[in-house]
Amino acid sequence: MRVNLTVNGRPQEADDVWEGESLLYVLRERLGLPGSKNACEQGECGSCTVRLDGVPVCACLVAAGQAEGREVVTVEGLAEYARQRSSGDAGDTPDLAPIQQAFIDAGAVQCGFCTPGLLVAADEMLEHNPDPSDADIREALSGNLCRCTGYEKIMDAVRLAAARQQEAV
Amino acid sequence: MDFLRPASWEEALAAKAEHPSAVPIAGGTDVMVEINFDHRRPEYLLDLNRVADLYEWETGEDTVRLGASVPYTKIMENLRSELPGLALASHTVASPQIRNRGGVGGNLGTASPAGDAHPALLAAGAEVEAESVRGSRRIPIDDFYTGVKRNALAPDELIRAVHIKKADGPQQYSKVGTRNAMVIAVCAFGLALHPGTRTVRTGIGSAAPTPVRATVAEDFLNAALEEGGFWDNGKIITPSVAKEFAGLCAAACNPIDDVRGTASYRRHAVGVMARRTLTWTWESYRGARRTSEGAA
Numbered sequence: 001m002r003v004n005l006t007v008n009g010r011p012q013e014a015d016d017v018w019e020g021e022s023l024l025y026v027l028r029e030r031l032g033l034p035g036s037k038n039a040c041e042q043g044e045c046g047s048c049t050v051r052l053d054g055v056p057v058c059a060c061l062v063a064a065g066q067a068e069g070r071e072v073v074t075v076e077g078l079a080e081y082a083r084q085r086s087s088g089d090a091g092d093t094p095d096l097a098p099i100q101q102a103f104i105d106a107g108a109v110q111c112g113f114c115t116p117g118l119l120v121a122a123d124e125m126l127e128h129n130p131d132p133s134d135a136d137i138r139e140a141l142s143g144n145l146c147r148c149t150g151y152e153k154i155m156d157a158v159r160l161a162a163a164r165q166q167e168a169v
Numbered sequence: 170m171d172f173l174r175p176a177s178w179e180e181a182l183a184a185k186a187e188h189p190s191a192v193p194i195a196g197g198t199d200v201m202v203e204i205n206f207d208h209r210r211p212e213y214l215l216d217l218n219r220v221a222d223l224y225e226w227e228t229g230e231d232t233v234r235l236g237a238s239v240p241y242t243k244i245m246e247n248l249r250s251e252l253p254g255l256a257l258a259s260h261t262v263a264s265p266q267i268r269n270r271g272g273v274g275g276n277l278g279t280a281s282p283a284g285d286a287h288p289a290l291l292a293a294g295a296e297v298e299a300e301s302v303r304g305s306r307r308i309p310i311d312d313f314y315t316g317v318k319r320n321a322l323a324p325d326e327l328i329r330a331v332h333i334k335k336a337d338g339p340q341q342y343s344k345v346g347t348r349n350a351m352v353i354a355v356c357a358f359g360l361a362l363h364p365g366t367r368t369v370r371t372g373i374g375s376a377a378p379t380p381v382r383a384t385v386a387e388d389f390l391n392a393a394l395e396e397g398g399f400w401d402n403g404k405i406i407t408p409s410v411a412k413e414f415a416g417l418c419a420a421a422c423n424p425i426d427d428v429r430g431t432a433s434y435r436r437h438a439v440g441v442m443a444r445r446t447l448t449w450t451w452e453s454y455r456g457a458r459r460t461s462e463g464a465a
Contacts, residue, residue, distance in 0.1 A: 001172060018170070019171060019172040019214060020170050020204045020210070020211075020214065022205065041202070041205040041206065042202040042205065042206070043198055043201075043202065043263065043264075043266065043267050044351055046264065046266060049266055055269045056265060056266050056269060057266050057269055057270050058198075058266045058267070058270075060205060061196070061197045061198050061201040061202065061267075061270060062197055062201070063172070063197055063201060063204075063214060065172040065174060065214070065216055066194070066197065066216055066218045068174070121265070121266070139265070139350075140265060142264050142265065142349065142350035142351065143263065143264020143265050143266040143267065143350065143351065144264075145351075
């Protein structure tokens with residue numbers, strides 16, 4: 001079947017999609033967007049977290065056909081998504097969203113496999129909760145597993161991004 | 170495989186009547202796992218995402234009519250005062266990503282004994298609104314679970330909504346797992362005080378082939394509370410009563426040994442949760458009584 005959807009602001013069309021296929025497979029294998037990672041395929045790890053009509057979901061658990069006509073944001077579109085949110089007007093898109101820069105600055109990336117999902121989840125939390133407590137951060141990221149960092153640097157990164165976001169206001 | 174995409178409830182019912190083997194998919198948090206792992210190859214997938222009224226809820230005088238696809242996140246955010254037990258249970262579901270997609274209709278459709286919503290529904294009291302092209306019916310929650318991952322739905326029926334009694338007293342929910350997030354219950358327990366009818370209802374998860382109520386324990390407790398005048402005098406529940414209640418709840422289990430825990434651990438833990446949730450809710454009931462008497 002054919003699936004039409006908007007990904008990172010661009011209309012996309014995927015052909016020959018198998019009916020049982022996941023949105024994650026469509027993004028990675030048909031649309032050339034391998035940022036969202038394929039790890040557990042059962043919603044346990046959060047590596048495939050994307051925004052579906054603004055809501056963070058595991059792309060591995062969304063049937064491709066369910067994404068028909070809907071808007072998806074992946075880690076590849078995060079910088080532009082964050083820019084539009086903060087400035088609203090047209091302008092140059094920086095290479096990285098603030099949360100991405102914060103992950104680099106805090107050393108929150110080791111093997112990197114969980115990072116795209118964490119970035120999407122953390123960015124969404126900061127959108128709704130600009131001044132999160134540690135408990136808020138832990139809860140928002142509780143669906144994203146990282147086996148390298150022990151999470152401390154990830155916590156640092158999110159705190160850093162929150163602080164920078166508040167300074168910018 | 171065919172992907173059926175009804176745009177309305179009527180179309181969904183017609184599709185299910187035409188293809189009774191079609192597997193409904195809403196949040197996908199159960200169905201997609203089975204497909205991803207090749208455990209299931211349904212002939213038809215029946216996508217319910219476009220049926221908008223499944224995402225709505227209405228608060229009536231005595232009940233909340235909860236659309237089958239209302240995500241757990243919305244229940245936590247919007248129905249905490251009407252359905253406190255279910256809101257607490259919703260918060261224990263997996264992770265934010267899963268709670269954004271999954272809903273009670275899927276929990277009921279899958280009918281796993283480990284489904285997080287079941288103990289809360291059993292304790293609050295609920296009816297499942299099932300419909301087919303033949304008509305609509307309300308299935309009492311006590312009659313809904315018929316076996317391991319089996320329910321009372323006919324092959325052509327879909328779950329449209331759940332009618333859950335609004336809380337008329339404190340409710341609690343407790344779940345045992347190895348961590349707070351992303352955990353399938355080792356066992357779970359829901360308890361609701363119903364001061365209006367002077368009854369207590371319970372729900373046990375993951376400790377029997379189906380979610381069950383501890384009816385013998387409820388009967389014992391209802392009689393003990395009545396006899397001691399507890400609903401009126403607001404006294405602390407006698408420890409021996411709480412202990413007997415806990416023991417009867419443990420006895421209501423019919424658990425198995427599996428990777429998540431042993432049968433004897435489950436029995437023990439259900440007893441502990443029963444005693445704790447009774448204490449928590451009763452303390453809250455006593456507190457509310459004192460406050461209202463103080464105000465009067």
